[in-house]
Every structure is written in structure tokens, then in C-alpha cells.
Amino acid sequence: MAVFQKKFRLSTKGHCDVQDITPQVERAVEESRLRQGIVNVSGRGSTLGITTLEFEPGCVADLRRALEKIAPENSDYAHNARWGDHNGFAHLRSALIGTSKSFPLVEGRLGIGTWQQIVFCDFDDGPREREVTVTIAGE
Amino acid sequence: MAVFQKKFRLSTKGHCDVQDITPQVERAVEESRLRQGIVNVSGRGSTLGITTLEFEPGCVADLRRALEKIAPENSDYAHNARWGDHNGFAHLRSALIGTSKSFPLVEGRLGIGTWQQIVFCDFDDGPREREVTVTIAGE
Amino acid sequence: MAVFQKKFRLSTKGHCDVQDITPQVERAVEESRLRQGIVNVSGRGSTLGITTLEFEPGCVADLRRALEKIAPENSDYAHNARWGDHNGFAHLRSALIGTSKSFPLVEGRLGIGTWQQIVFCDFDDGPREREVTVTIAGE
Numbered sequence: 475m476a477v478f479q480k481k482f483r484l485s486t487k488g489h490c491d492v493q494d495i496t497p498q499v500e501r502a503v504e505e506s507r508l509r510q511g512i513v514n515v516s517g518r519g520s521t522l523g524i525t526t527l528e529f530e531p532g533c534v535a536d537l538r539r540a541l542e543k544i545a546p547e548n549s550d551y552a553h554n555a556r557w558g559d560h561n562g563f564a565h566l567r568s569a570l571i572g573t574s575k576s577f578p579l580v581e582g583r584l585g586i587g588t589w590q591q592i593v594f595c596d597f598d599d600g601p602r603e604r605e606v607t608v609t610i611a612g613e
Numbered sequence: 614m615a616v617f618q619k620k621f622r623l624s625t626k627g628h629c630d631v632q633d634i635t636p637q638v639e640r641a642v643e644e645s646r647l648r649q650g651i652v653n654v655s656g657r658g659s660t661l662g663i664t665t666l667e668f669e670p671g672c673v674a675d676l677r678r679a680l681e682k683i684a685p686e687n688s689d690y691a692h693n694a695r696w697g698d699h700n701g702f703a704h705l706r707s708a709l710i711g712t713s714k715s716f717p718l719v720e721g722r723l724g725i726g727t728w729q730q731i732v733f734c735d736f737d738d739g740p741r742e743r744e745v746t747v748t749i750a751g752e
Numbered sequence: 753m754a755v756f757q758k759k760f761r762l763s764t765k766g767h768c769d770v771q772d773i774t775p776q777v778e779r780a781v782e783e784s785r786l787r788q789g790i791v792n793v794s795g796r797g798s799t800l801g802i803t804t805l806e807f808e809p810g811c812v813a814d815l816r817r818a819l820e821k822i823a824p825e826n827s828d829y830a831h832n833a834r835w836g837d838h839n840g841f842a843h844l845r846s847a848l849i850g851t852s853k854s855f856p857l858v859e860g861r862l863g864i865g866t867w868q869q870i871v872f873c874d875f876d877d878g879p880r881e882r883e884v885t886v887t888i889a890g891e
Binding site: 533579593613 | 615690692694695704705709711712713746748
């Protein structure tokens with residue numbers, strides 16, 4: 475058994491910028507040379523989300539529209555009122571979606587579907603530099 | 614430390630078919646003979662969800678109703694418009710719920726509550742054959 | 753590679769009582785003396801949630817308001833009708849948020865952001881004693 479860990483960085487535009495990070499995660503999996511285990515993909519911060527999606531413009535638009543309904547950008551948020559911030563919606567979306575997901579490593583490959591991509595969603599209200607950590611506990 | 618991995622298959626009806634997969638996960642845990650660790654349960658695909666629920670018809674009905682409100686089957690989806698598909702709602706639900714969950718392995722048993730079952734939700738718009746992977750990193 | 757596991761208990765008020773459990777998780781991380789790996793934080797039960805949030809009263813209020821919109825306490829639930837219970841909303845919220853999250857262990861520290869706390873949400877309809885398990889697969 476071994477642990478492999480690798481970080482990568484990401485430049486985002488915020489406002490529910492959805493980016494496909496499957497290639498970066500797959501590269502970490504290859505570098506690890508591990509064959510079987512659990513792959514955790516985590517973003518650092520409280521205004522982002524990590525989930526899976528068929529990464530095509532339609533699904534991305536549908537996700538953005540749904541989140542705008544659940545947690546609209548322009549609404550009254552106690553977080554904004556308290557701190558003079560404008561990203562209450564982003565904190566809320568992050569708590570609902572979660573900032574990390576785990577996947578199986580199967581015969582040296584990420585165990586996800588053909589149309590299933592790992593996506594990083596930056597919910598914040600402007601461009602950000604983000605850090606993602608891939609950790610594999612495997613053999 | 615060791616890694617144990619096992620796949621099982623599932624026939625679903627789609628349309629938010631919710632199935633209790635706790636027995637299959639518990640069987641994998643027993644086979645592993647591991648006593649302590651992390652158990653990851655992952656479905657392969659972009660139109661399914663894995664979560665926990667008290668598996669009784671009332672809770673299942675409540676979950677289905679809530680998801681129908683958040684992401685109605687019959688609504689306008691950019692994914693459908695773009696590809697002539699009819700499962701935009703299923704992709705959206707999957708991104709919101711997530712396709713995998715992890716649990717502790719405690720003294721050889723799955724660390725979940727008495728009324729807490731692990732459920733597979735097939736959100737797609739018809740019957741599907743599904744594959745679930747149970748991965749344990751433990752000792 | 754090693755597995756470290758520790759449980760801690762929590763007294764909650766229910767009704768979406770949100771508590772910061774980062775200190776307890778960090779203590780487990782320190783005790784483990786592990787430097788790198790995956791940290792899983794899991795609550796036992798079907799009416800709770802674990803996620804991350806900037807733990808300040810504004811964000812907590814925003815989360816509570818959003819969940820009250822998605823799954824109102826006082827609404828008709830099939831679970832309640834069937835069992836004479838009053839916590840159908842709590843089961844639903846738990847299935848949507850999830851009862852566990854995983855994080856990277858990086859150079860002996862929990863890999864979360866400065867404003868990102870791990871929170872335990874008790875959705876049930878009254879005070880509860882809860883058990884949380886921290887499991888680290890690392891080295």
C-alpha cells in the first residue's frame with residue numbers, strides 16, 4: 475500500500491465557471507503507478523464545488539441554471555449583510571455541492587464512465603487562482 | 614494495509630429508481646476480511662446518484678418528489694436541445710447528488726446507522742444495467 | 753501505510769443545528785501522526801449532514817434558509833404520513849447533503865482552506881447525541 479499525492483493549480487473566472495479537470499486527475503493517476511485504490515479529488519476553499527458531469531455546454535448550462543434557482547447570485551444573504559461581501563450565493567452552493575469527491579482506481583485507471591467528467595465549479599464572484607489536491611490510497 | 618475491490622451489477626428501471634445496495638456493500642466488506650478503513654462506493658456513469666436514506670417507501674417518495682421539484686423530468690434542458698436527448702434532468706440530478714460516497718469500516722463492519730441505508734438512484738429516462746465498485750483501503 | 757480511526761461524540765439541538773467540528777477532526781489528525789493520505793469524516797445516522805462552510809452566523813443562516821426552501825420542516829412528507837414521524841424533512845436533507853466527506857491530509861495537516869470549516873448539521877426535529885468517525889488512510 476502506498477499514498478500518492480499531487481496538487482495542481484487552476485485559473486477560473488468565477489460565477490459558476492465549470493472546468494473539466496479529468497485530464498489533470500488522470501495524469502496524477504498515471505504518475506502514481508498505482509493500480510487499485512481510492513482517488514480523492516479536493517478543492518481548497520469555501521466557494522467552490524467538485525462533482526461529476528457530462529462535460530458539454532448543455533449540461534453545464536443546465537447546472538448553472540439550476541444553481542441560480544437554488545441559490546441566486548442576486549438575492550439577500552446574511553453572509554453579505556454581515557461582512558459587506560457579495561458571494562453569499564457562492565458559499566451556499568459550495569456547502570450544497572461539496573468541495574471533494576472520491577473515485578475508485580481500477581486496474582490503473584480512474585473508474586468513471588465515458589460521459590462522466592470530473593468538474594471543478596468556481597462559484598465565487600470573480601476570477602480566482604485555485605488549488606486542487608489529488609490523493610490516492612492504493613497499491 | 615491492503616486494498617480490496619469488488620464490483621457488482623444492478624438492473625434498474627430508471628426514472629429515479631431507488632435501490633438499497635447496503636447488502637451488496639456489506640458482502641464486499643465481509644469478503645475483504647479487513648477490520649478498519651475507508652469504504653468507497655461508486656457508480657459508473659453521469660445519470661445516477663449514490664447517497665444514504667432510510668430505505669422505506671415514504672422516504673423514497675419524498676426524495677423523488679424533491680428531485681422532481683429541483684430538476685423536473687419534463688422541463689427545458691439545454692442538454693436535450695443540443696443532443697436530442699431526453700435525460701437532461703438525470704444529468705443535473707447526478708451532478709447535485711454525486712455518484713459516490715465513502716464510509717468508515719469499524720471493527721469489520723460498515724459504520725452506518727440502523728436506519729441508514731446506502732442507496733443507488735438511477736435518474737436516467739429508462740432501464741439500465743449499472744456497475745457499482747466497492748473499494749476498501751484498510752487493514 | 754496505516755489506518756488511524758477515532759470517534760467523537762456531539763450533543764446537538766436538532767432543527768438544522770450547525771456545529772463546527774474542524775477542531776475535533778484536527779485533533780484526530782494530530783494524534784494519528786500521519787503525514788499524507790485521505791481523511792474521511794462520517795456521521796452515523798439518516799437525519800444529519802456533513803459538509804464544509806465558512807463557519808460564521810451569516811453563512812449558517814443562509815444554509816438554513818436554503819434548506820428550509822428545498823425541504824421545509826412543515827410540509828407534507830410521505831415518511832411522516834407512513835410512520836407518524838415528524839422528521840421527513842430531516843431524512844430528505846440528509847440524502848441531499850450526504851453524511852460524510854473526505855479531505856486530503858497534506859504534510860501532516862488537513863488540506864482545507866482558511867475560511868473552510870467542516871460542519872456537522874443535525875437536521876432532526878429535536879436534540880440528539882451524535883457520533884462522528886474520523887478515519888485516515890495514510891502514511
